[in-house]
Amino acid sequence: MTTLTRSTRSTRSTRSTRSTRSARPSDPTTDTRPEPGTRRRPPANVLLSKGVVNGLLLLAACYTLMPVSWLLIAATKNHRDLFATSGFALGDFNLLPNLHRLFTFNDGIYLRWFGNSVLYSVVGSAASSLLCVATGYAFDKYDFKGKEKLFALVLGGVLVPSTVIQLPMYLLATKAGVVNTYWALLLPAMVNPFGVYLARVFSEGYVPDEVLEAARVDGAGELRTFARIGLPMLAPGFMTIFLFSFTASWNNFFGALVMLDDDHLYPVNLGLFMWNSVTQQQPEYYALVITGSLVAVLPLIAAFVCLQRFWRSGLTAGAVK
Numbered sequence: 001m002t003t004l005t006r007s008t009r010s011t012r013s014t015r016s017t018r019s020t021r022s023a024r025p026s027d028p029t030t031d032t033r034p035e036p037g038t039r040r041r042p043p044a045n046v047l048l049s050k051g052v053v054n055g056l057l058l059l060a061a062c063y064t065l066m067p068v069s070w071l072l073i074a075a076t077k078n079h080r081d082l083f084a085t086s087g088f089a090l091g092d093f094n095l096l097p098n099l100h101r102l103f104t105f106n107d108g109i110y111l112r113w114f115g116n117s118v119l120y121s122v123v124g125s126a127a128s129s130l131l132c133v134a135t136g137y138a139f140d141k142y143d144f145k146g147k148e149k150l151f152a153l154v155l156g157g158v159l160v161p162s163t164v165i166q167l168p169m170y171l172l173a174t175k176a177g178v179v180n181t182y183w184a185l186l187l188p189a190m191v192n193p194f195g196v197y198l199a200r201v202f203s204e205g206y207v208p209d210e211v212l213e214a215a216r217v218d219g220a221g222e223l224r225t226f227a228r229i230g231l232p233m234l235a236p237g238f239m240t241i242f243l244f245s246f247t248a249s250w251n252n253f254f255g256a257l258v259m260l261d262d263d264h265l266y267p268v269n270l271g272l273f274m275w276n277s278v279t280q281q282q283p284e285y286y287a288l289v290i291t292g293s294l295v296a297v298l299p300l301i302a303a304f305v306c307l308q309r310f311w312r313s314g315l316t317a318g319a320v321k
Contacts, residue, residue, distance in 0.1 A: 071294050076091070077091040078091065101287070127190050132198070133231065180259070189248075206233050211229060247303075252267070256270045
């Protein structure tokens with residue numbers, strides 16, 4: 001009985017001690033817990049690293065946008081203000097007269113060049129993208145003798161600079177009789193080893209083999225399976241390859257310089273180069289070159305703004321299962 005009483009008393013003493021400790025107010029000088037509704041400030045090293053990264057990104061953005069901003073400001077100046085004012089100083093607003101002079105100069109030759117660039121870039125890039133997607137799909141989904149060796153040969157084409165093969169391509173185009181024609185730039189644009197590699201990667205990630213087997217069981221042929229099932233699933237890859245090909249074709253200066261002699265077949269970049277080559281003797285061409293360069297940049301911006309939602313969706317298509 002005495003032992004039971006002692007244990008009861010010790011239990012009561014322990015409970016009272018705990019309640020006393022819990023009721024004792026905390027010392028504000030030693031309490032490190034944040035007050036309700038307040039956020040803990042990040043450490044100084046984290047803030048410093050964020051500031052450095054944001055500063056570097058800001059410098060990169062300024063470096064990238066500075067030439068475009070100079071081009072935009074210079075295209076609004078007349079011939080006098082172009083040489084009398086500094087590069088980023090505004091002058092009399094003459095953008096519309098400059099555009100009118102650009103589009104009507106020499107019977108509208110600039111519009112001809114612009115149309116040629118659209119033809120080379122859009123038609124050539126669409127055909128190249130479709131060919132790359134079909135080739136990458138075949139490399140991924142079919143087994144044939146020497147497949148990996150052939151794919152390694154395709155990857156070897158990525159390592160060869162385009163300027164190195166321009167002379168052999170010119171000799172081949174001469175034998176084929178397509179020099180100084182539209183085909184001189186359209187046919188080489190269809191060959192894109194990097195696009196084939198990219199299409200195979202997309203096919204491995206976004207086209208399940210089970211779906212293709214189900215289509216074959218239902219009686220669909222290989223061409224129909226690719227057109228109805230494989231190609232829609234590879235739409236983000238198609239758009240990605242198309243944007244890369246479009247940019248490369250629009251900026252293809254050296255190939256056009258080698259293949260073309262007729263100024264009516266020039267793309268816009270080669271035409272602007274020819275105008276710029278005579279600015280020392282005829283300074284009035286400066287305004288034409290600057291305004292034409294501004295107009296030539298707009299299709300690239302429009303292509304990325306309008307098509308980025310297609311290829312950006314492919315970057316996260318397999319992220320969530």
